[in-house]
Amino acid sequence: MLDFPLWKRVWLWGLTIVGLLCALPSMVALAGGSWPAFLPNPVVNLGLDLAGGSHIMLEADARQVGAQRLLSMEEDVRDALRQASPRIRHGDISTSGGRLSFMVEDPGQVDAARDVLEPLTTGAGLTGQRDWTIEVVDGTRFILTQTRAGLDLAIKQAMTSATEVVRKRIDALGTREPTIIQSGADRIVVQVPGLEDPEALKELLGQTANLEFKLVDTTALPSDIAAGIVPPGSEIVPYAADAQIGGAIAVKRLGGIRGDSLTNAQQTVDQQTNRPVVSITFDPQGAQRFARLTTENVNRQFAIILDGEVLSAPVIQTPILGGTAQISGNFTVESANQLAVALNSGALPVELTVVEERTVRAELGADSISKGAIAIGVGTLALVLFIFATYGPRFGFYANAAVVINVLIILGVMAVVGATLTLPGIAGFVLTIGAAVDANVLINERIREERARGRRVVQAVESGYREASRAIFDANITNVIAAGLLFLFGSGPVKGFAVVLVIGIITSVFTAVTLTRMWVAGWLRRARPNDLVL
Amino acid sequence: MKLLKLVPDNTNIRFLRWQWPFFIVNVLAMLAAVVLLFTNGLNLGIDFVGGQMIRTTFTQSAEAPTAALREEIDALGYGEPVIQAFGEPNEVSIRMRLPDGADTRPELSAEMTNKVTALIRQNHPDARIDGVDAVSGRVSGELFQTGMQALALAAIAISIYIWVRFEWQFGVGALFALVQDVLLTVGMFSLTQWEFDLNIVAALLTLIGYSLNDKIVVYDRIRENLKKYRRMPLPELLDLSVNETLSRTIVTSLSLLITLVSLLLLGPDVIFGFTAAITLGIFIGTYSSIFMSAPFLIWLGVTSDSFVPKESAADRQARKAMGRPEA
Numbered sequence: 124m125l126d127f128p129l130w131k132r133v134w135l136w137g138l139t140i141v142g143l144l145c146a147l148p149s150m151v152a153l154a155g156g157s158w159p160a161f162l163p164n165p166v167v168n169l170g171l172d173l174a175g176g177s178h179i180m181l182e183a184d185a186r187q188v189g190a191q192r193l194l195s196m197e198e199d200v201r202d203a204l205r206q207a208s209p210r211i212r213h214g215d216i217s218t219s220g221g222r223l224s225f226m227v228e229d230p231g232q233v234d235a236a237r238d239v240l241e242p243l244t245t246g247a248g249l250t251g252q253r254d255w256t257i258e259v260v261d262g263t264r265f266i267l268t269q270t271r272a273g274l275d276l277a278i279k280q281a282m283t284s285a286t287e288v289v290r291k292r293i294d295a296l297g298t299r300e301p302t303i304i305q306s307g308a309d310r311i312v313v314q315v316p317g318l319e320d321p322e323a324l325k326e327l328l329g330q331t332a333n334l335e336f337k338l339v340d341t342t343a344l345p346s347d348i349a350a351g352i353v354p355p356g357s358e359i360v361p362y363a364a365d366a367q368i369g370g371a372i373a374v375k376r377l378g379g380i381r382g383d384s385l386t387n388a389q390q391t392v393d394q395q396t397n398r399p400v401v402s403i404t405f406d407p408q409g410a411q412r413f414a415r416l417t418t419e420n421v422n423r424q425f426a427i428i429l430d431g432e433v434l435s436a437p438v439i440q441t442p443i444l445g446g447t448a449q450i451s452g453n454f455t456v457e458s459a460n461q462l463a464v465a466l467n468s469g470a471l472p473v474e475l476t477v478v479e480e481r482t483v484r485a486e487l488g489a490d491s492i493s494k495g496a497i498a499i500g501v502g503t504l505a506l507v508l509f510i511f512a513t514y515g516p517r518f519g520f521y522a523n524a525a526v527v528i529n530v531l532i533i534l535g536v537m538a539v540v541g542a543t544l545t546l547p548g549i550a551g552f553v554l555t556i557g558a559a560v561d562a563n564v565l566i567n568e569r570i571r572e573e574r575a576r577g578r579r580v581v582q583a584v585e586s587g588y589r590e591a592s593r594a595i596f597d598a599n600i601t602n603v604i605a606a607g608l609l610f611l612f613g614s615g616p617v618k619g620f621a622v623v624l625v626i627g628i629i630t631s632v633f634t635a636v637t638l639t640r641m642w643v644a645g646w647l648r649r650a651r652p653n654d655l656v657l
Numbered sequence: 658m659k660l661l662k663l664v665p666d667n668t669n670i671r672f673l674r675w676q677w678p679f680f681i682v683n684v685l686a687m688l689a690a691v692v693l694l695f696t697n698g699l700n701l702g703i704d705f706v707g708g709q710m711i712r713t714t715f716t717q718s719a720e721a722p723t724a725a726l727r728e729e730i731d732a733l734g735y736g737e738p739v740i741q742a743f744g745e746p747n748e749v750s751i752r753m754r755l756p757d758g759a760d761t762r763p764e765l766s767a768e769m770t771n772k773v774t775a776l777i778r779q780n781h782p783d784a785r786i787d788g789v790d791a792v793s794g795r796v797s798g799e800l801f802q803t804g805m806q807a808l809a810l811a812a813i814a815i816s817i818y819i820w821v822r823f824e825w826q827f828g829v830g831a832l833f834a835l836v837q838d839v840l841l842t843v844g845m846f847s848l849t850q851w852e853f854d855l856n857i858v859a860a861l862l863t864l865i866g867y868s869l870n871d872k873i874v875v876y877d878r879i880r881e882n883l884k885k886y887r888r889m890p891l892p893e894l895l896d897l898s899v900n901e902t903l904s905r906t907i908v909t910s911l912s913l914l915i916t917l918v919s920l921l922l923l924g925p926d927v928i929f930g931f932t933a934a935i936t937l938g939i940f941i942g943t944y945s946s947i948f949m950s951a952p953f954l955i956w957l958g959v960t961s962d963s964f965v966p967k968e969s970a971a972d973r974q975a976r977k978a979m980g981r982p983e984a
Binding site for chain 1: 660661662663666712763764766767770771774775785786787788789790791792793795796800803804806807810811814815818819822855856858859860862863865866867869870873874877878881901902904905908909911912913915916917918919920922923924925927928931932935
């Protein structure tokens with residue numbers, strides 16, 4: 124029990140020294156100094172609540188993904204049927220309730236239509252998994268229904284690319300070291316240290332940047348639009364800039380161009396009006412389609428639509444063949460620039476809504492750190508005195524040294540594993556100090572008891588450690604259970620607390636039980652005391 | 658050298674003699690806590706009910722223009738904000754509930770936050786926004802749910818562990834003690850109307866962990882004594898166990914209280930509720946370890962033979978070899 128062979132002592136001291144060395148850079152950093160750059164530099168991360176910054180949680184509307192898939196399926200089906208040879212005549216297309224249905228005019232073409240649709244409905248890369256099911260009712264009516272698996276896959280892909288788009292946009296803002304992680308099925312967490320005014324960021328992330336060019340349906344009468352009546356094949360889109368025609372216009376649903384064929388966007392100034400505009404450049408394919416659209420529709424009006432709202436609806440004067448265009452609208456320099464950033468990063472496949480925001484100024488965080496540090500300092504000092512008073516200079520010193528080393532090793536471990544220290548984490552420290560003290564209290568009380576029963580010094584110490592270890596073990600396991608559940612099921616601040624607790628429990632057993640035992644054993648061997656001051 | 662001894666050697670307090678009065682006091686306290694929870698409720702923070710809290714410091718003035726601020730924000734149409742001093746008189750927290758309709762359209766709560774911060778920046782150029790917390794309804798519901806789940810799971814998992822390591826009566830006893838500790842602490846939060854937020858759930862979990870430490874130490878001693886003094890009457894044995902561990906219980910609780918009180922008095926405001934909850938919980942947990950953990954075992958039917966079948970022949974020999982008395 125009190126036998127510590129040389130290799131064991133070397134090991135324990137080695138671990139302790141390594142732990143303390145790991146804590147050194149963090150201590151220097153927390154004290155306001157700077158650690159030489161040529162040395163390894165694991166400094167403990169400070170959470171946003173201590174260092175200042177913004178935490179934003181975005182949520183995607185998963186229903187949108189289904190709706191959009193339905194829409195693109197409709198276009199794909201139309202294309203496929205039109206391009207089939209012989210062409211398959213169809214009609215009465217409708218999309219509702221997550222299903223697409225249409226009729227094939229010639230009953231003899233049902234099998235051909237099925238063959239054409241088949242490739243559109245099998246999942247990419249998933250063997251045997253279908254994205255859509257095809258049903259034929261009443262002989263000629265096709266019903267295509269989205270499968271759960273297909274929808275889930277689509278949502279997953281949408282979230283992956285949304286996360287990528289968010290990353291690009293934040294990078295374009297030039298913010299430092301942002302953390303962008305997908306959380307759960309439909310959320311993205313963005314953390315930006317040092318960002319204290321996240322307004323611009325939120326605005327940028329709130330933009331889907333889904334740019335469309337669609338022809339204006341001039342057959343629709345303004346009075347009809349106001350009454351919500353639209354010609355078939357068209358849709359009503361809000362147009363706030365033009366209040367004269369009721370704040371909305373009708374555009375052709377199909378045959379437009381989507382903004383996903385953009386290669387570049389930037390904020391410029393219009394030569395004629397001297398107002399900020401956004402210049403865009405299409406990729407070759409997009410340029411070709413844009414050229415065709417403008418050539419075929421000279422003197423007609425087309426609408427530039429951003430996120431379902433018309434920015435402007437100019438009349439096409441001459442065909443635009445160069446693959447570049449200008450988006451005008453009611454822009455300021457900032458908003459034009461923001462749109463350019465959003466367009467450059469690509470459209471978000473789903474709309475993202477801010478569902479949680481936590482911003483802390485660095486000064487407030489610094490204030491919390493200094494107050495927390497003072498409180499811990501004073502508390503530890505009082506605790507050290509109390510322990511000395513209770514257990515005397517020798518055993519009090521062992522207990523106190525164990526506690527101080529414990530705190531430092533926790534810092535070191537956190538720095539090395541890259542854990543983040545948050546405000547609740549500081550409270551976790553306090554609790555860990557408590558656990559470390561408790562282990563020493565249990566041991567020392569037990570040694571006292573054994574002495575009171577008349578045991579000799581070495582025996583008392585030996586059985587003190589042995590008997591107390593059982594309770595310490597059980598107590599620490601229960602705390603690990605609590606901390607583990609906290610980590611698994613807690614969120615944000617609770618997690619930060621749990622991390623410190625888990626690390627602290629492990630290190631406190633090491634310092635309070637193993638290290639002190641080695642010290643006590645060494646002293647007993649050297650001094651061979653007949654009595655203990657305890 | 659004279660050492661500080663808070664509990665004199667050979668202390669022998671007959672705790673079990675007072676088990677019924679203490680039990681009655683306990684039951685009354687728990688009832689009071691339940692009644693308080695139903696009548697007074699908890700002052701749930703925005704973590705759990707959603708809404709926003711903005712912390713602002715007015716850098717040019719000695720006192721925050723509370724009345725003007727309240728009027729201006731009220732005019733936005735989201736209802737009157739709750740404005741409270743936060744530390745210094747020029748520091749305030751502005752709290753607002755979720756706007757109407759935010760449960761189906763979460764973007765409305767983000768919109769509210771933007772409008773209120775813009776208003777503060779515009780009307781009060783000397784205002785420095787120190788912190789913004791905005792939680793939409795969907796997230797707050799989840800936070801509450803996951804917090805409570807973690808609490809319940811932790812209590813159950815720990816009790817199962819104790820059941821496995823000891824006997825089922827000890828597991829049940831620990832669970833009862835936990836329910837009592839948490840209930841009384843939450844009752845205090847209802848009484849004082851301190852804000853109950855996510856950090857408090859972490860505090861309650863800490864408290865569960867700490868309180869269990871205490872119970873395990875007492876239970877461990879009871880288990881040990883049950884094996885050691887086979888013929889001692891149970892009440893006497895329980896009293897002995899509690900007395901033997903009393904010194905440890907007091908010293909540990911005091912050690913923790915020393916650090917917690919300094920954190921309470923000198924630490925940052927942000928963790929006041931958190932530290933207050935743990936401090937309270939330590940008082941309650943220490944009380945229940947000393948006065949309630951032992952009687953529970955009698956009521957649940959622990960007998961002198963509870964650990965006998967577990968003692969193997971080897972253990973018995975070891976005990977004889979070490980010269981331990983049987984009774």
